[in-house]
Amino acid sequence: MQDFDQARFDRLAAEYRYVITDMICRAGSGHLGGALSLVEIVITLYERVLRVDPQRPAWPERDRLVLSKGHGAPVLYLALAYHGFFPKAWLKTLNADGTRLPSHADARVVPGIDMTTGSLGQGLSAACGMALAARLNGQSHRVFCIIGDGESNEGQIWEAALFASHHRLDNLIAICDCNRLQIDGFTDDVLSLEPLADKWRAFGWETLEMNGHDWDDIHTTLQRAVALAGKPRMVIAHTVKGKGNRAIENKPESHNIKVPDQATYDRFMQALAVRDVTLPY
Amino acid sequence: MKYHELEMRAVYGETLNELIAANPNVMCLEADLSKASGTNPKVAAAYPANFVNVGVSEANMIGIAAGLAAEGKIPFCATFTCFAGRRVYDQVTISVAYANLNVKIVGTAPGITAGPNGGTHMCFQDLAIMRAMPNLHVYSPCDAYELRAVMRHMAACRQPTYMQLIRQRVGAIFDETCRFDPGRAVVLRPGAAVTLVSTGYMTHFALPVARDLAAAGIDVELLHYPSVKPFDVASLVRSAQKTGRVVSVENQSVIGGLGGAVCEVLAEHCPVPVRRLGVPDQFGEVASEPYLMEKHGFGPRHIAEACRRAVAGA
Numbered sequence: 001m002q003d004f005d006q007a008r009f010d011r012l013a014a015e016y017r018y019v020i021t022d023m024i025c026r027a028g029s030g031h032l033g034g035a036l037s038l039v040e041i042v043i044t045l046y047e048r049v050l051r052v053d054p055q056r057p058a059w060p061e062r063d064r065l066v067l068s069k070g071h072g073a074p075v076l077y078l079a080l081a082y083h084g085f086f087p088k089a090w091l092k093t094l095n096a097d098g099t100r101l102p103s104h105a106d107a108r109v110v111p112g113i114d115m116t117t118g119s120l121g122q123g124l125s126a127a128c129g130m131a132l133a134a135r136l137n138g139q140s141h142r143v144f145c146i147i148g149d150g151e152s153n154e155g156q157i158w159e160a161a162l163f164a165s166h167h168r169l170d171n172l173i174a175i176c177d178c179n180r181l182q183i184d185g186f187t188d189d190v191l192s193l194e195p196l197a198d199k200w201r202a203f204g205w206e207t208l209e210m211n212g213h214d215w216d217d218i219h220t221t222l223q224r225a226v227a228l229a230g231k232p233r234m235v236i237a238h239t240v241k242g243k244g245n246r247a248i249e250n251k252p253e254s255h256n257i258k259v260p261d262q263a264t265y266d267r268f269m270q271a272l273a274v275r276d277v278t279l280p281y
Numbered sequence: 282m283k284y285h286e287l288e289m290r291a292v293y294g295e296t297l298n299e300l301i302a303a304n305p306n307v308m309c310l311e312a313d314l315s316k317a318s319g320t321n322p323k324v325a326a327a328y329p330a331n332f333v334n335v336g337v338s339e340a341n342m343i344g345i346a347a348g349l350a351a352e353g354k355i356p357f358c359a360t361f362t363c364f365a366g367r368r369v370y371d372q373v374t375i376s377v378a379y380a381n382l383n384v385k386i387v388g389t390a391p392g393i394t395a396g397p398n399g400g401t402h403m404c405f406q407d408l409a410i411m412r413a414m415p416n417l418h419v420y421s422p423c424d425a426y427e428l429r430a431v432m433r434h435m436a437a438c439r440q441p442t443y444m445q446l447i448r449q450r451v452g453a454i455f456d457e458t459c460r461f462d463p464g465r466a467v468v469l470r471p472g473a474a475v476t477l478v479s480t481g482y483m484t485h486f487a488l489p490v491a492r493d494l495a496a497a498g499i500d501v502e503l504l505h506y507p508s509v510k511p512f513d514v515a516s517l518v519r520s521a522q523k524t525g526r527v528v529s530v531e532n533q534s535v536i537g538g539l540g541g542a543v544c545e546v547l548a549e550h551c552p553v554p555v556r557r558l559g560v561p562d563q564f565g566e567v568a569s570e571p572y573l574m575e576k577h578g579f580g581p582r583h584i585a586e587a588c589r590r591a592v593a594g595a
Contacts, residue, residue, distance in 0.1 A: 066348075107351070108381055115351060116380035119371055125341045126376060129348020129356075136330060137352070156372075159341035166336075 004048065009215055012047075012082075013039050014274035017244040019091065020074045022279055025259040025268050027095040030103060031071040032268075033242040033254025034148065037179040037212065038075045041237055044218045045144065046079040049226070054084035057111040063141050064130050066115040068123025069148035069177060070104035076113065077101050081280075085112035088280040121154025123147065124174060128164050131172040131232075142226065145174045150182025153191050158203065164232040165204030172232040173225050174205075177212065179241035183255045200234040212237030247271035284425035285453035290319025290389065292425040293432070293446055297357060300436045301328045307436055310346055310358040313337045317448065318359040318389055339364045340372045343384070347376035350383040355436055361395065362388030362445060366407025373443070378416040383439045391421070391445040392532030393565065393573040394482060403565025408480075409537030411443040412510045418463055419510040421445040421481030424454045427507055430461035447482050454484060454505075463508035466516040470495065472502035475528060475591045476520040477584070480506040480539045482532040486574075490584045499592055512542045514550065521551045526591040530558040530584050556587045 016039045024030035046052070050063045067076055074094060081088045086100070093099040100109045104118030114130070117123040127145035134141055147157060164172055176196070184190050193199070200207040206228045210221035218237070225233040241254050247268050248254035259265050269275065284292050297320060300307045311334045315321030325332040335342045339360050346356035359365070365388035377384045388407050395402045411419045418440055422428040428446070435442050454469070469484070470491045479487035484505045491501040502520050506513065521527050527547060529540040540557030547553055558579040565573070574580030 115348065116375070119375040121340075122344045122347075122372055122376045125344020125372075126348035126351065128341075129345035129350075129354075130352055131348075132333070132345065133349050133352035133354050136354075156338075156340045156344065159335075159338035160344065163335055163338070163341055163345065 004215065004219070006215060009043065012043055015277050016043065016075065016078050018272055018274060018277035019078055019279060021245055021268055021272060023074055023091055023094045024257065025265045026092060028260070029256060029258045030074065030095065031255060032245065032257045033181065033248055034069060034072045034177065034179065035075040036243045036245055037177055037239040037241045038072050038146065039243065040213050040215060040218055041175060041177070042075045042079050044215065044222065046083055048219055049222050050144070051141065052112070054112065057085055061139060061141050064114045064127070064143040066117065066123045066127040066130070066143070066145040067105045068117055068127070068145055069120065069151050070117030070123065072146070072177070073103065073105040076105060077110065080110070080112040086110070092281040120148070120151040121156035124157055124160040127172060127174070128160050128169060131164070131169040132167065134171055135169070143172050145172065147174060147176050149176055149178040149180065149187050149193055149196070152176065152193055161200065161203040161205065168230060169232045170229050173235065174233065175235045175237055177239055178236050179239045181241040181250070181252055181254065185252045197236055200236070204231060205234040206231045207234045207236065209236045209238065212239035213243060244273050245271050284429065286450070287425060288319065288448060288450045289425060289428060289446060290317070290448040291323070292428055294319040294323035296429045296432045297324050298327050300432060301331050304355065304436060305331065306354050307331065308333065308349060308354050308356045310335065310342050310356050312339045312342045312360045312364070314360050314389070318387070319448070320359065339369050343369045343372035343386070344376050346384040347380060347382045355383055355385070357385040357387055359387040359389055359446065361402055362391045362404040362407045363395070363402050365443070366404050366411060370410060374414060377441050378414050381416050382441060384441055385435050386443045387446050388443065389446045390448050391481060392560070393570050394447055394449065394532070395565070396568060396570055396573070399567030400565045405534040405560045405565060406537065407443070407445065408509050408531065408533050408539060409541060412538070412542065416441050417510070418442045418508065420463065420508050422507050423481055423484040423505060424451055426453065426455040426457060426459040427461065430459045431507060434461045434463070445481050451482070451485055454488060461507060463511050464513055466513040467505040467507065468502065468516070469505050470501060470503040472500040473523055474500040475502070475526045475588050476517070476524045477501050477503045477588060478506065478517065478527060478529040478539065478543050479503065480509055480531055483530045483579070486581050487530055487584055490581050490588070494585060494588055499588060501588055506539060509539055509542060512546065514546050517543065517546050518550045521547055521553050525553050527553055527555045528558065528584065528587045528591055529555065530579055533559050534562065535559040536562060554591065556591060558583055558587055
């Protein structure tokens with residue numbers, strides 16, 4: 001676990017955003033908005049919360065992380081590469097022919113990914129199964145699961161919510177990346193979720209909320225969530241889709257950008273708040 | 282034990298208990314149909330920690346099973362075929378087959394055996410749609426002894442699998458010595474005049490027909506396929522080369538299931554005339570099994586007639 005150094009973390013977040021934008025632009029298209037909204041959360045998880053070992057990606061006692069919103073995979077790939085799970089050179093192969101880094105999180109080919117996801121709504125059920133297995137095995141690791149607010153339209157999320165609550169899976173900590181946007185527009189316009197926190201509480205989950213871009217709030221809230229017992233936990237993270245890239249920030253078109261030419265590439269790269277970043281590949 | 286005197290679902294529950302006793306990682310998952318599957322109270326009472334009832338949420342059951350399998354558990358998930366095959370197709374596709382996780386999906390009351398529940402619950406396409414999925418094996422054991430052999434194989438092999446489970450008592454075709462190899466069809470009766478191919482429930486009807494026809498001078502070779510995928514190509518081709526004519530029969534739609542597999546193989550390796558018996562391109566309805574077999578033309582007399590016509594070249 002790294003000590004917190006705000007300047008270092010700010011720099012890291014800027015670097016993540018720069019590299020993720022480059023990876024996706026290089027690939028020609030991709031889910032940029034929902035990766036950028038998770039940058040501070042994923043950095044905090046890997047720097048300060050998760051017990052994982054890059055030398056032993058299948059270490060039985062590691063904490064699990066299921067990215068149920070599997071299209072956010074680029075940010076996870078970055079964290080895994082930066083923590084030594086695989087060479088940073090892989091990052092530039094996102095979505096390329098024959099790549100080991102496909103658009104959606106893939107446990108079959110990516111060291112450090114715990115569950116293959118991509119069809120929305122399914123990862124939280126898998127996380128429930130993992131949490132149940134840990135309990136049956138007498139293991140003490142935690143299972144983290146990141147879902148999206150748009151993803152929460154899926155009925156299976158709520159099936160899993162009932163299950164986790166019924167079985168009191170208190171080794172399960174879910175985070176909802178609540179960036180208020182889904183493919184077709186703002187969640188409030190497409191399918192209202194509010195009052196979202198009340199819904200999770202009604203489903204029997206300890207429910208916390210945090211600013212998903214505030215280092216202190218993220219760390220404090222996740223620590224509180226981890227420390228609670230007796231119920232599964234839901235941390236609703238208020239985030240901004242496309243955070244840090246002015247070309248797409250809080251815009252519906254941030255979900256899946258198209259980058260057909262150099263001019264578009266330049267536009268997305270120049271829209272980043274920090275640009276003096278050296279690519280790690 | 283005379284397992285063939287039990288309902289198949291009782292054999293399923295009994296065998297699961299044996300598998301759990303031998304390997305505590307084996308688990309029994311249900312979605313509020315545990316009594317229908319024969320696991321409650323049998324498994325629920327004997328191994329409560331290995332028994333998980335997720336309620337009426339089949340999609341969630343498959344996802345939970347995937348998570349359990351990712352952690353080394355061996356979950357057997359049972360529900361009616363209409364749900365195990367159709368309802369959770371995407372969950373099985375992504376969380377099980379694509380993710381390549383060791384989940385066993387058990388579709389109970391296949392085809393017309395769902396009779397009293399009627400058309401909504403009658404699934405005629407599970408063999409077809411599950412067969413079309415990469416990474417997934419698809420089995421349809423015909424009796425209690427073969428069911429036990431198949432289940433032992435499923436528990437022992439790290440292989441995403443779909444299995445049809447007939448629920449009722451069906452009598453014996455095999456005995457305790459039954460062994461299962463997914464790569465091998467079983468020649469239940471050797472013959473030279475016509476190849477009859479069956480799987481699962483219909484083997485109970487095909488075998489007496491083959492014997493009766495033999496007694497009447499029509500030398501039927503009966504191939505039983507407990508595994509529809511992988512599909513034993515060599516046995517079918519060898520038989521078709523010998524007989525020159527093939528009839529298939531299944532408790533499924535004629536589109537894409539066993540008959541589909543037979544036609545794919547023969548078209549490429551040994552093009553001979555084929556007659557597929559099963560349900561035509563129609564939904565089911567609430568009705569008795571004899572009524573549905575008669576209506577759709579895949580009962581014993583239709584099997585016999587198809588074999589006779591094949592031999593006559595008609």
